[in-house]
Amino acid sequence: MKFEAVTIKDIAKALGLSTSTVSRALRDSYEISPETKKLVLEYAEKINYHPNPIALSLKERRSRSIGVIVCEIANSFFSQTINGIESIAYNNGYNVIIAQSRESFERELMNLQFLTSRSIDGLIISLSTETEDFSYFKELTQRGLPIVFFDRIVDEINTHKVIVDNFKGAYDATSHLISNGYRRIATVANAEFLSITKERLAGYKAALKDHRIPDNESLIRYCHHGGMILSEVEDAVNSLLKIKQKPDAIFASSDKLTTGCLRILKSKKISVPDEMALVGFSNTDLNELLEPPLTVIRQPAFEMGEIATTLLLQLIESKRPVTDFETKVLASQLIIRQSSVKKKMKAKALA
Amino acid sequence: MKFEAVTIKDIAKALGLSTSTVSRALRDSYEISPETKKLVLEYAEKINYHPNPIALSLKERRSRSIGVIVCEIANSFFSQTINGIESIAYNNGYNVIIAQSRESFERELMNLQFLTSRSIDGLIISLSTETEDFSYFKELTQRGLPIVFFDRIVDEINTHKVIVDNFKGAYDATSHLISNGYRRIATVANAEFLSITKERLAGYKAALKDHRIPDNESLIRYCHHGGMILSEVEDAVNSLLKIKQKPDAIFASSDKLTTGCLRILKSKKISVPDEMALVGFSNTDLNELLEPPLTVIRQPAFEMGEIATTLLLQLIESKRPVTDFETKVLASQLIIRQSSVKKKMKAKALA
DNA sequence: TTTTTTTACGCAATCGTTCCCGGTAACGTT
DNA sequence: AACGTTACCGGGAACGATTGCGTAAAAAAA
Numbered sequence: 001m002k003f004e005a006v007t008i009k010d011i012a013k014a015l016g017l018s019t020s021t022v023s024r025a026l027r028d029s030y031e032i033s034p035e036t037k038k039l040v041l042e043y044a045e046k047i048n049y050h051p052n053p054i055a056l057s058l059k060e061r062r063s064r065s066i067g068v069i070v071c072e073i074a075n076s077f078f079s080q081t082i083n084g085i086e087s088i089a090y091n092n093g094y095n096v097i098i099a100q101s102r103e104s105f106e107r108e109l110m111n112l113q114f115l116t117s118r119s120i121d122g123l124i125i126s127l128s129t130e131t132e133d134f135s136y137f138k139e140l141t142q143r144g145l146p147i148v149f150f151d152r153i154v155d156e157i158n159t160h161k162v163i164v165d166n167f168k169g170a171y172d173a174t175s176h177l178i179s180n181g182y183r184r185i186a187t188v189a190n191a192e193f194l195s196i197t198k199e200r201l202a203g204y205k206a207a208l209k210d211h212r213i214p215d216n217e218s219l220i221r222y223c224h225h226g227g228m229i230l231s232e233v234e235d236a237v238n239s240l241l242k243i244k245q246k247p248d249a250i251f252a253s254s255d256k257l258t259t260g261c262l263r264i265l266k267s268k269k270i271s272v273p274d275e276m277a278l279v280g281f282s283n284t285d286l287n288e289l290l291e292p293p294l295t296v297i298r299q300p301a302f303e304m305g306e307i308a309t310t311l312l313l314q315l316i317e318s319k320r321p322v323t324d325f326e327t328k329v330l331a332s333q334l335i336i337r338q339s340s341v342k343k344k345m346k347a348k349a350l351a
Numbered sequence: 352m353k354f355e356a357v358t359i360k361d362i363a364k365a366l367g368l369s370t371s372t373v374s375r376a377l378r379d380s381y382e383i384s385p386e387t388k389k390l391v392l393e394y395a396e397k398i399n400y401h402p403n404p405i406a407l408s409l410k411e412r413r414s415r416s417i418g419v420i421v422c423e424i425a426n427s428f429f430s431q432t433i434n435g436i437e438s439i440a441y442n443n444g445y446n447v448i449i450a451q452s453r454e455s456f457e458r459e460l461m462n463l464q465f466l467t468s469r470s471i472d473g474l475i476i477s478l479s480t481e482t483e484d485f486s487y488f489k490e491l492t493q494r495g496l497p498i499v500f501f502d503r504i505v506d507e508i509n510t511h512k513v514i515v516d517n518f519k520g521a522y523d524a525t526s527h528l529i530s531n532g533y534r535r536i537a538t539v540a541n542a543e544f545l546s547i548t549k550e551r552l553a554g555y556k557a558a559l560k561d562h563r564i565p566d567n568e569s570l571i572r573y574c575h576h577g578g579m580i581l582s583e584v585e586d587a588v589n590s591l592l593k594i595k596q597k598p599d600a601i602f603a604s605s606d607k608l609t610t611g612c613l614r615i616l617k618s619k620k621i622s623v624p625d626e627m628a629l630v631g632f633s634n635t636d637l638n639e640l641l642e643p644p645l646t647v648i649r650q651p652a653f654e655m656g657e658i659a660t661t662l663l664l665q666l667i668e669s670k671r672p673v674t675d676f677e678t679k680v681l682a683s684q685l686i687i688r689q690s691s692v693k694k695k696m697k698a699k700a701l702a
Numbered sequence: 703t704t705t706t707t708t709t710a711c712g713c714a715a716t717c718g719t720t721c722c723c724g725g726t727a728a729c730g731t732t
Numbered sequence: 733a734a735c736g737t738t739a740c741c742g743g744g745a746a747c748g749a750t751t752g753c754g755t756a757a758a759a760a761a762a
Contacts, residue, residue: 005470007718018742023720031740050468054414055718057405058747065448074434079425086451095448095469097416100437111441117401118446119356262640284637289613291642358748369712374750384710406748409717 006049015043026051057119065095066312067115069125071103071226077255077283077301078126081150084305085124092313094121103228105130112136122146122312124305127154129191129226146315150308151299153195153327160311161327162304166196169297169332170203170251173279176295176334177249178211180341182277186219186240186247188233188257190226197222200253200281219247227256230263237264249273249340252280262290262339278339281332293337300330357400366394377402408470416446417663418466420476422454422577428606428634428652429477432501435656436475443664445472454579456481463487473497473663475656478505480542480577497666501659502650504546504678511662512678513655517547520648520683521554521602524630527646527685528600529562531692533628537570537591537598539584539608541577548573551604551632570598578607581614588615600624600691603631609645610635613690617642629690632683644688651681 008026012019017036025032025040026049032040043049057063068085070078082098089096097120099111108128115123123145134154141147141159150162177185187204190197201220208215221236233256240247252258258280265272272278272292282296307328315322359377363370368387376383376391377400383391394400408414419436421429433449440447448471450462459479466474474496485505492498492510501513528536538555541548552571559566572587584607591598603609609631616623623629623643633647658679666673 005718008720009718019719020721020743021741023718024741027720033740036740052409052718053469054405054408055747056720058403058409058717058749059719059721061747063405072434073424074427074430076425079430082449083423083425083451086449090450090465097446098433098437098449099441100434114441118404259637259640266640286610286635286637286641289610289617289642290637290640291644293642356748359750360748370749371713371751372711374748375711378750382710387710403748406717407750409719409747410749410751412717 005052006047007052008049010047011040011043011049014047015039062121062316063095063119064093065097065118065120066309066316067111067118067120067123067125068096068098069101069108069111069115069123070098071126071128071228072100073098075255076285077151077299080283080301081126081305081308084302084307085309086305087302088306088309088313094313101128103129103225105133109136112140116140116145120145122148122316124148124150124308124312126151127194128152129194129224129228132193144321146312148308148312148315150304151196155195158325160308160315160325162308162311162330163195163199163327164299164304164330164332166199166332167203167206169281169299169334170200170253171207172203172332172334173251173295173297174204174207175211176336177251177277177279177340178207178213180277182249182340183213184219184245184247185213185249185251186221187251187253188221188223188236188240188261189253190222190257191224192222197253204251218243223257226254227260230260233257233260234264237261237268241268241270247276249277249279252278254280255282255284258282258294258296259284259290262294266291273339273342277342287335288337290339292339295337295340296335298333298335300332304330356403357398358403359400361398362391362394362400365398366390413472413667414446414470415444416448416469416471417473417475417660417667418462418469418471419447419449420452420459420462420466420474421449422477422479422579423451424449426606427636428502428650431634431652432477432656432659435653435658436660437656438653439657439660439664445664452479454480454576456484460487463491467491467496471496473499473667475499475501475659475663477502478545479503480545480575480579483544495672497663499659499663499666501655502547506546509676511659511666511676513659513662513681514546514550514678515650515655515681515683517550517683518554518557520632520650520685521551521604522558523554523683523685524602524646524648525555525558526562527687528602528628528630528691529558529564531628533600533691534564535570535596535598536564536600536602537572538602538604539572539574539587539591539612540604541573541608542575543573548604555602569594574608577605578611581611584608584611585615588612588619592619592621598627600628600630603629605631606633606635609633609647610641613641613645624690624692625694628693638686639688641690643690646688646691647686649684649686651683655681 008019008022012022022040025037073079086096101108105128134156137157148160153161205215223232225232227233250261252261270276279295283301287294287296359370359373363373373391376388424430437447452459456479485507488508499511504512556566574583576583578584601612603612621627630646634649634652638645638647
């Protein structure tokens with residue numbers, strides 16, 4: 001089954017010209033007479049000629065496609081980011097090839113090999129929770145593959161990066177909980193080695209410290225699969241609930257973790273926010289429809305995708321090797337809803 | 352900036368062989384001596400040779416990539432479908448190139464042209480709400496491009512299709528509402544011309560008829576952008592509320608419409624399900640965490656993606672033109688939660 | 703020993719496109 | 733008249749890989 005396309009040869013033959021002339025006419029070269037150009041252009045239009053991108057790729061040694069690896073696309077933050085990536089890429093004539101690591105280092109590596117062997121011109125990636133070994137990325141950058149990291153980045157590799165101010169996001173969220181009367185604030189964090197985990201944890205701790213609340217390692221839980229597996233969130237919440245001095249609030253570190261915590265708390269009939277407040281990073285637009293409506297830190301996902309792609313295209317299209325890299329840090333947004341506001345406080349506020 | 356790869360020529364030169372010999376050795380041809388094979392294979396391994404897929408594509412006149420067009424990926428149903436598509440595609444060495452129509456016919460066409468000009472081997476698509484003109488698809492199938500439709504399909508084009516039993520899904524949902532005591536059941540449907548709209552509407556009407564409830568055109572609302580624009584959902588709900596004999600339940604026809612209706616109802620402080628019940632097609636896994644937990648018809652999205660891709664690969668890899676097409680119809684699942692069960696009934700049931 | 707067969711490899715065309723070289727008119731300069 | 737310009741166009745070699753065909757040497761058969 002296929003789907004024969006018109007080539008430059010067909011035009012040449014039909015018009016009694018050489019392929020070189022046709023090619024030049026189509027590219028509007030000065031050495032082709034206006035009449036010939038017109039002839040070629042009109043005929044090409046008529047038979048619906050489109051240059052074969054594969055032949056072009058071979059000739060120009062570039063595929064005009066970029067690879068994207070995220071842990072999963074069925075996740076609001078990432079699907080919104082991909083929207084941003086796509087919009088810029090398509091406007092510049094690039095394909096986007098998407099792959100999912102599903103939080104597995106092995107799959108990430110497989111995808112990486114698959115994409116590079118399919119000769120992508122560049123890569124945009126947010127690491128999997130399992131990724132601790134960056135040697136493959138180092139090798140790729142050394143071999144000259146343009147890479148832009150976003151969200152879950154890696155310090156050791158010198159290239160463009162796009163993130164939000166995770167520290168501030170976490171700091172704000174935690175401060176918000178504190179100022180709403182919560183004191184024993186636990187956190188359900190992502191895998192320990194992730195950049196976002198470290199930064200968000202630092203923000204959380206700093207907020208506690210600034211409010212003279214002792215920070216307490218026993219209130220920190222890590223989810224090594226980033227909440228992909230609900231049972232690990234359940235374990236985390238359960239173990240928090242077993243502490244003698246139970247926490248009265250949870251700060252969750254990612255989309256999946258935030259909704260995961262809510263799911264577990266509800267299944268255990270623990271009232272949010274009265275028994276346990278909940279704040280987390282999340283980008284779904286269903287947050288306000290949840291029971292209770294969730295207070296979240298929202299990331300400008302679409303914009304992050306746009307910026308990452310713009311940076312990547314700069315790298316790809318740069319004539320000489322780029323050595324001056326930047327890390328764009330965007331602001332996140334704290335959206336306060338009911339999951340972090342005690343009902344008695346609300347009553348007080350109304351009075 | 353690029354990223355030079357090892358070619359077959361490099362191997363040939365290094366080993367003092369011709370490229371043909373190297374090629375054959377790599378493909379394990381019988382006309383190459385075991386020693387030479389070993390030599391080539393080991394050297395290729397050593398310098399990390401990978402065949403250039405672009406050169407192969409040019410030679411074999413296939414790109415080993417398939418295009419996917421959906422209205423948007425930040426939508427649970429579609430992102431789950433894409434997961435299914437990806438899993439099959441990658442296992443078979445195919446790339447997946449994703450494009451979004453955002454419910455616009457114009458964008459759909461643009462994407463279509465972009466993808467075909469990038470020589471995809473096949474296409475999987477769910478139509479935009481605006482699409483009423485199928486001539487372009489007809490032309491593509493006639494020119495031999497393998498296409499598989501899913502979800503929003505089109506009758507007039509003879510090819511493989513994958514859907515759920517929309518009639519039964521809608522019938523079950525409506526019947527469920529009726530048996531729970533609702534009588535004036537409105538529906539907020541998708542764009543009128545969509546296959547899913549027609550089928551779901553038919554199921555809805557059949558359920559009413561079977562329960563001897565007069566079907567009433569004034570209780571039907573269409574959203575031409577499939578709920579992409581919240582205001583159209585708002586208009587639909589508002590106009591339903593203005594009817595003298597207000598409906599007591601809404602059956603919503605898609606993910607975005609279902610959550611959109613809930614959003615509007617809540618903003619108007621209309622209690623669900625007591626003042627107004629709500630049931631709809633939806634695939635988010637947040638449904639049970641909503642207020643109230645939503646009764647939904649869930650589609651086996653991942654499986655749909657898998658099946659669509661399997662069918663597409665069959666078409667692509669078939670030696671002779673396929674003329675025998677099938678439409679796979681999968682079962683949907685009605686998941687009953689609180690948005691469709693009156694509280695008094697619940698109390699009664701408990702008693 | 704001669705002929706035939708087998709083995710093992712190279713040449714060159716091919717896929718669609720671009721682009722470096724040439725080449726040939728026509729025209730203008732001296 | 734001889735030469736230089738300019739305008740216009742074609743030949744053919746890439747890009748990386750596969751593959752039909754041809755063929756030398758070695759092995760087998762006569």
